[in-house]
Structure formats: structure tokens, C-alpha cells
Amino acid sequence: EAGVTxxxxxxxxxxxQTVTLRCDPISGHDNLYWYRRVMxxxxxxxxxxxxxxxxxxxxxxxxxxLAERTGGTYSTLKVQPxxxxxxxxxxxxxxxxxxxxxxxxxxxxTVV
Amino acid sequence: xxxxxxxxxxxxxxxxxxxxxxxxxSNSAFQYFMWYRQYSRKGPELLMYxxxxxxxxxxxxxxxxxxxSKYISLFIRxxxxxxxxxxxxxxxxxxxxxxIFGAGTRLFVKA
Numbered sequence: 001e002a003g004v005t006x007x008x009x010x011x012x013x014x015x016x017q018t019v020t021l022r023c024d025p026i027s028g029h030d031n032l033y034w035y036r037r038v039m040x041x042x043x044x045x046x047x048x049x050x051x052x053x054x055x056x057x058x059x060x061x062x063x064x065x066l067a068e069r070t071g072g073t074y075s076t077l078k079v080q081p082x083x084x085x086x087x088x089x090x091x092x093x094x095x096x097x098x099x100x101x102x103x104x105x106x107x108x109x110t111v112v
Numbered sequence: 113x114x115x116x117x118x119x120x121x122x123x124x125x126x127x128x129x130x131x132x133x134x135x136x137x138s139n140s141a142f143q144y145f146m147w148y149r150q151y152s153r154k155g156p157e158l159l160m161y162x163x164x165x166x167x168x169x170x171x172x173x174x175x176x177x178x179x180x181s182k183y184i185s186l187f188i189r190x191x192x193x194x195x196x197x198x199x200x201x202x203x204x205x206x207x208x209x210x211x212i213f214g215a216g217t218r219l220f221v222k223a
Contacts, residue, residue, distance in 0.1 A: 004155070031209060033209070033211075035213075041215075042114075042116075042213045042214060042215050042216075043156070043200065043213040044213075045210045045211060045212070048209050048210065055209065056208060056209065056210055058210065059210070091155055091156070093155075098144065098204070098209055099144075099146075099158075099161050100158055100161075101158060101211070102158070103148075103155030103156045103157070104155050105153070105154055105155050106154075106155055
């Protein structure tokens with residue numbers, strides 16, 4: 001069984017540019033989550049999809065962040081325009097139920 | 113005040129030791145409790161989960177939840193060098209999937 005896959009693994013962009021992160025969940029997992037870990041801080045919840053619907057987006061930091069989940073399959077997280085404080089590791093996870101969320105390896109984003 | 117407090121360590125133990133990892137929390141609405149293990153440059157991996165109070169054992173791992181004290185623990189018996197990783201506690205409320213993570217404790221098991 002393929003795990004959760006995230007693209008790219010690393011991204012370095014300049015302040016003000018746009019970056020799009022992609023997540024391919026485990027097939028059949030209706031629940032998809034985005035999390036972020038900034039330097040020295042805890043992993044923070046960003047949002048939760050059930051299929052293609054946003055169930056909880058209370059963790060999204062501001063309107064520069066936009067998440068979508070096309071057809072209930074893969075998801076993208078776009079940051080536009082990127083700021084220095086957006087640097088960190090962005091994790092995607094998926095699950096069939098509330099237990100056993102499988103995490104991807106993360107995308108390390110550096111904004112310079 | 114953080115909702116979940118976890119000592120970041122590092123914690124260094126000899127091979128074969130019993131390891132105790134702990135978290136405290138402030139939100140009494142938390143009902144689901146999880147422990148994740150994270151190796152360097154990898155995503156977190158779910159180790160154990162429990163609902164409400166009580167104990168749960170899986171091989172060398174035991175998870176305990178004491179809701180009256182708002183305190184959860186993970187015990188690792190017969191620790192191995194391969195257990196060296198960061199251990200994250202996590203918890204969520206009934207009715208939602210939003211998971212709150214602790215800072216993680218870095219564990220080193222010396223051969």
C-alpha cells in the first residue's frame with residue numbers, strides 16, 4: 001500500500017513569490033489534514049478535509065493560504081504571497097477514521 | 113499557556129532501560145490521546161492511541177491516561193537503539209478531528 005506522498009520535498013522561494021504544495025493521500029482515505037511545524041515550535045493543525053469539503057480550517061494562519069482538494073483525492077496548499085514566517089515543514093496526513101492518521105514525509109519550505 | 117506541555121529533552125538512556133515519556137494538558141475536553149514517533153527528516157508515525165482514561169499495551173509500549181490529573185504517559189520497556197527518535201504526544205476532542213501536538217521529546221538509547 002502506497003503511503004502519503006508529498007511534493008516537493010524541499011522548496012526555496014523568495015519572499016513575495018507563490019508556492020504550491022501537493023499531497024497525495026492513501027487511496028480510500030476520506031480524511032485529509034494539513035499541519036505545519038515552524039522552527040522550534042509544535043506541529044500545528046492547519047485544516048481538515050472530508051472528501052472534497054473543508055471540515056475545519058480553523059488553523060489556517062491567514063488568507064494568504066489556500067487549500068483545495070480536487071474530487072476528494074489529492075490536495076494542494078498554496079501560499080501567495082509567501083512571507084519569511086511561512087518557512088517550516090508542512091505535513092499532510094490522511095485517515096479512514098479519527099485513528100491512525102498516516103503522515104507524509106513533509107515539504108520543507110524556506111522563504112528567503 | 114500551551115494546551116499541551118511536553119518536555120523536549122533530550123532524554124538519554126542505556127539500552128534495555130525502561131523509558132517514561134509524559135505530557136500534561138489543560139483542556140479537559142480532550143478525549144482522544146495519541147503517541148507518535150518521528151525519526152529525523154520523516155513524518156510522524158502513529159504508535160499508540162487511547163480513548164478517555166486507562167491503559168493500553170502493545171508489545172514493549174504502554175500508554176496511560178489519567179484524566180483526573182490531565183496527564184498522559186508512554187512507557188517503553190527494554191529500550192533499543194532503534195527507539196531513538198522524537199516522541200510526540202497528541203490529543204483531540206470529541207466531535208472534531210483537530211489534533212493538538214506536544215513539542216516532542218527527543219530520546220536517545222545508547223547501545
